[in-house]
Amino acid sequence: MNQGQQSNQGNGHHDDDAALSEFLASLMDYTPTIPDELVEHYLAKSGFQCPDVRLVRLVAVATQKFIAEVATDALQYVLEVLTYTDIFWHCKARQAAVVKDKRDKQQKDKRLILAMEDLSKALREVSIFSVLSQFWLQGLPHQSTIILQKT
C-alpha cells in the first residue's frame, strides 16, 4: 500500500514511523486516566481485537483528550458567564471595600460547576447535539436527554 508513496517520500516516511514508534513507547510511561481494564471492556464489546497494549492505551488517551477538550470548552463557557457577572457587580459596588475581592475569588471557585447547559454548548461544538427538554419536563432528571450524533 505504501510502495508508491515510499519512493516519493523516502526520508519523511521513515521519520514519521520513527516518531510514532517513539511515541508508542512513551505511551507506556503515561498512564491514561481511563483505566486499561475499562477500555478493554469497551473494546471487546465492540469487536476490537488487538494483542498490543500500546494501541489500547492509544485509544484511551484519544478518548481522554476528547473529554478533556469538551470539559475545557464547558469551563470556558462557565467562566465567561461568571466573569461578566463579576464585572457587573464590581461596577455596581465600586464603593464597597477592597477586602471583598478575596471572598469573590473563593466564591468563583466554588461556583465552577459543570452544568447541563454549558456541557451541551460544548458538545455542540463537536457535533454532538443534545436536546434538553427542560421547558416542559421541568422536574424530571436526565432521562429526558436525547443525544443525536451527526457525523
Next chain:
Amino acid sequence: MKSQTLESRSDPSGYPFAVTRMAVAQICKSAGFKSSQRSALETLADVAARHLQALARSAASSAALAGRTDSNLLDIILALEDLHGLLPGSSTSRPPYSSPAIADVVRFVRVADEIPFPKALPRRDIRPEESIFPLNPRSVSGFLNHVPRWLPEIPKMGDGVDKGHHREEKWEMRSTEGCCLVGDGERMERGLAGKRERVRFRMGIVGRLTNGVCRGGGKRVSCQSWTCCEDDDEEKICLKKRPKSCDVLFYSRKKRKGQFK
C-alpha cells in the same frame, strides 16, 4: 453519513458505567471544575463510553475490510479521522502516519499531566488459561487437585474385581493386586490403554545426546522416551532406542570430575 438518533443510553447502574463516571470526573477536575451536576457527569460519561465504542467499532471494521482480525495503528488513525472530521493534511492526501489526528494525540500526551485513576480495578481474565495439556475433566472439578496435570486422566476400569464393593475408591489408594491379570489369564483392560511410551530418566553426563541443548558442561537430568514396538507379543516389550522427544530438565549439582564429549 446520516445522523443517528441514539435514544438508548448505557445502563447507568452498571459497573463499567460507574467506573467510566469516575474517570470522567477525574478528567473534569483536572480541567478545572470543582463540582458538577449529576446528570451532566452522567451525560459526559455516556459520551466517553460511546466514543470508545465508536473508535473500536470503526477500527475493527477497517481491519476486517483489509482481511485482518487484529487492528493496528493505521486502523486507529483512520477511525480517529472518521470520528473527528477531516482536517487539512489528513489521510486522503498524505500518508496516514503524519495525519493531524495522531499529531494531536501526541501533543496532548506531551502537554497534559498524568492523572492516574484513583482505585485499582480487579482484572478478571475470563479467557481460559492457555495450557499445553489437554483439559482433563479431573482438572475442572476440584476433587483431585493434588494430582499433577501432566498425568493422563484416570481410565475407565473394568468391573471385574470391584463388583462386590460399591464404594468409590481413589485411584491412588487402589491396591496393585487389582491391576493384575484376572480370571483365566485373560488380560483385562487394566492400566493405561494403548501402547504408551516408556519414559526413562537418567542423571549424569549426557554428552551423547545430539540435540544442541545437551552439549556442554554440567549435570543434567535427561528424559528419553522409548517407543515400544508394535509387533511384539504381550510378554516381551522391546525397547528400541529411539529418542522421540528429549525434555531436558536442568538439574544443578556439584560438578563432578567427569569426562564427557
